[in-house]
Amino acid sequence: MAMEPVKIQGTKEGLVIVLEEELDIEALKERIVDRIEKSLSFFEGATLNVRVKNPKFKEEEIEELRDYIMKKYGVKIFIKKFQEKHIKNVTDDEIFNGLEEGITKFHKGTVRSGQVVRYHGNLVIIGDVNPGGLIQAAGNIVVMGTLRGIAHAGFTGNKEAFIVASSLKAMQLRIANIISRAPDKEEEVEYPEIAVVKKNKIIVRPLYHLGDLW
Template sequence: MLGRMRDTLPFVIKADREGFLLIVNGEIPLPDLLEALRTKLEESKAFFQNSRMILDLRRRTFDPDEIHAVRALLEQAAGVELAEVRLGSSNGAFFRWAGAVLGVKVSLEGERERAAAAPQEPPPGAEPPLVVRQTCRSGTRIESPAELVILGDVNPGAEIIAAGDIVVFGTLRGVAHAGAEGDRSAKIWALHIEPQQLRIADVVALPPRGRKPKPKRYEVAEVKGDLIQVVSY
């Protein structure tokens, strides 16, 4: 069943050594998925009560809102704890940051140890990431000696600076400077990038004129050659 799932089947629940494994169909609309899952949980509430569930999204596009919806349903319908989310192997770094925000361990397909896919721990002596749990408004300036995570938007007139990567779980409309100590391999991640200015190390980019379509999931800015390129996913 892991290799193949019928299009009409919203999900499969299997036993796992750490609880239950909820394997989600990638083609089923979220309302249909939630309705079918609620029915299953209510029919077998005594069986699932107070258990742990691992959500397998290797067949489905990652969407934080969907994960929150599934998590809420599991808790409300049967007191089930969402203990882990399993994803495909692509774009692993972004998903690790997403796992930190969701408060759920994220594991990636193909890794030997699932623990290696949890939010990354800094090496001994390294500065931990700075996490800002609010929108950065105009006039705000935030600096981090390591990575910087913003749980909100970065509004025009705000400036965020980090020695490492910058991750914005919202829209980036202000000024962002990653790799501020000269690291050109640093990246800027955001759900939507519409900045006043981007900087990575010594490379500077200004936004193009006109509005661009919003990405399906997120965008990443990184240095290619001597230019900063923004790729949408």
Template sequence: MSVNTQQIVTIKGTRDGLTLRLNDQCSYQAILKELEEKLSVSGGEEAEEPMIRVTIQLGNRFLTVDQQEQLREIVREKQKLVVERIESNVITKAHALEWKENTDVTPLVRTVRSGQVVEVKGDLLLIGDVNPGGKVTATGNIFILGHLRGVAHAGINGDTEAVIAASYMKPNQLRIADHLSRAPEDNEEGVYIECGCIDETENKIRVVPLQEVVKRKPDLVSFERRMLNG
């Protein structure tokens, strides 16, 4: 008779706290039983000891929200332990579709006129102009092959790493996540092939040459690949 010698729960200390690796080949009930047993074996904790952060790694296992909460409760029963995150290699179909939607590139060929609003999930590639009074928004980046004279809001769900690029930039307003930039003065000239991004040092939106953004945001290469793969 073969015996599975692989541990059900492996506890490893790291500089960030504890990592609990759960065997993804055994039953969920077996995990609960061993987790309770292993966490119950300890000495007493001193009141002044800091909280220890715990990461639970599920491997190739999917757990429902209720099952994840059950794991959190078992860990919480142990003083000075708190679950910081639960990681899994498996996601639901709904989460996969949401991820795909938020990483897709939406190409549009049109002029966004005053009073019109264009909203997309993921990145927006607009071949055309955004006129004064027009607005474009995206959960990801915004790339405009044309004149940006209206409002552009990238990273609308809080992505502070999103960028806004335009062939000619003289916007009414630039927004990235919850950051807002002022409109240029009427007598200010617009700029060509520039990009707006959040300057983490100054915590505000800056308009910089496109080449600088490519250096600071190398993941834009994935945008190129998605466009080539269509």
């Protein structure tokens, strides 16, 4: 069954149109206009979020389209790109930049020794990462448990990525191409910690004392 090229969803952001195709600006305009005109009363006075696949539009093109839709239909639109939810066809040289927002995978359960969890986006582990377990993300990594294995954030080269764990006891931390072992602690800590890159080195700090990190 062919994938519907235009889908409409109701979300907390309001009305969302999802376009599953890669389109040029004229084709994008045609799809949006067609969808609005099919349900004018439905869209009247709405704020419309349009998610498109890998757009390469110029800002002036986007502004012209926004103005056109607003003047003709009274609909305010925001256009945002989205990435594939599944990454089986994504290669390592494709850069993910969505560190503050973007696609996120939630892995439920313990990552055991020998297991690899890899995602081309942000990665949240709801559980522990045992010694010998490997977690990799093109974006940030958050472990809602104890991180004892290896964590590699920003694997496409993004040094702005970070690693957070409720209990950080990692065998090894990596951010982009920078590698560090978690520091030995004289006593157990009972608070979450965050690892970031500063001056080309990975540093680990308590999560609740971030003033010197950002």
